[in-house]
Amino acid sequence: MTYAPACGQNQPFAADGTAAHQLGTTTMAFDTIIAGGEVITADGRKKADVGIKDGKVTAVKKGLAGGNGAAVIDAKGKYVIPGVLDVHVHLELPFCGTTSSDDFNTGTRAAARGGVTTVIDFAIPYGEDSLEDAYKKWRAKADPKTCIDYCFHMAITKWDRHGPEMEKMVEMGCPTFKEFMIYESEGWQSDDRAIFNALEKCKQLGGMLLMHAESSRVLDELIARNHTPEKMKKYGAQLHGMTRPNYIEAEAIQRAVKWAEVTGGRLYIVHMSTAEGADIIRDAQARGVDVYAETCAQYLVLDDALFKGEDGHLYACCPQIKKKSDQQRLWKGLKRGEVCVVSTDTCSFTREQKAMWNGDWTKIPMGLPGLETLLPIVYTHGVLAERMSLRQMVEKLCTNPAKLMGLYPQKGTIAKGSDADITIIDPKKKLKVDPATMETNTDWSPYAGWKLAGFAEKTLSRGRVIVDDYKFCGENGWGKWLPRKKAGKL
């Protein structure tokens, strides 16, 4: 029996990812066996070994260890879960007058360290770009750098130009689309006509429309009313929260849900942050509307009191973090099911970038780092705090996102035939969040100083160890593009 490779000593792979044993003459039943752990999937938990061959899971049962030269990873006392999918990230995104500081390299290194093995970014057309132009630009940014598997949602920013391209994008492997109800100044905003039409088209094509739901005209009015030197001096970054009361999100969700209801198009509300939103989704689902909702880790554990602090502007993201009562409703929604995915909406900016605000909250680059801490936050504040079971955690972080985004069962589970994307966590080991030792390319973290369990002790991407002993040991360009056929259902 040989033991699993240490960090930086993975078994050799050829340039195309072929394992060494395939290049030689020996044939082994497994390349790697994860032995003695507790395997957690959305169906339940069981003590089992996991056998891996050619990057795929080929067996999940007891008694695999002990033979034929396979590398053995000792997972005794550990949880063995499917690699997490973060289906909402913005790496190297030109936004708010700057570019988000995590690119496809640092972002996916951070992801790996957080047990995330698949990311979905948003390819956004700029200027007169077509969807295909945006797709090509995003592939050019991502392909050489990405350390884990990835794909894109396609952002529709000009209905008349991009609507006719939707069918082709599905054929090219991108069946999920995005529209923003705000961000007129970025050139990204969609009106009701664009939303209605895109939902109809999604229904025809087996696609899904992801929606940033905030009510733009009333939001603009509230910003205009408060954008005075006196108010900015008095309230500073608190104005970010004060100008986005919960009804800004709720009205927009309500309207998008109406268009989904009448068109029959599948709708997915991204980064839902309010209790009111969760109520609307629950009611719509009860009426049979084809609608799903994701929340993000920050809305579950941070609240708007943070805007009062000296560093309050750092916490500005869009939609902004809300109240403790919203957190409670979102946790409840996760447990009951109307909130079915937790993602991060990673859009990192450094302190220097955030300082661009210079006292004017409308100029803060909006977004937070999050990929490295998603699983630790949900595990520590969800599972260990008894707000959800381990099985539910896997459902919200792995299985549901894989199903909805058309990646299941290749991703999102540990079963015969699935990609061997696997995260091993030590149930009790807590690490202190310290931006200085993190992979993410930011010099701060919303969670700095927090003690969190659930960091990946090991992460495997298609059978290859890319995090060992909490350290990244993968490689740029290892990540593969994931073409998808259709969006899925739960």
Ligand code: URP
């Ligand atoms: O603050 C955020 N979320 N920045 C990224 C853009 C978006 O709306 O998701």
Ligand code: ZN
């Ligand atoms: Zn958004």
Ligand code: ZN
């Ligand atoms: Zn986003």
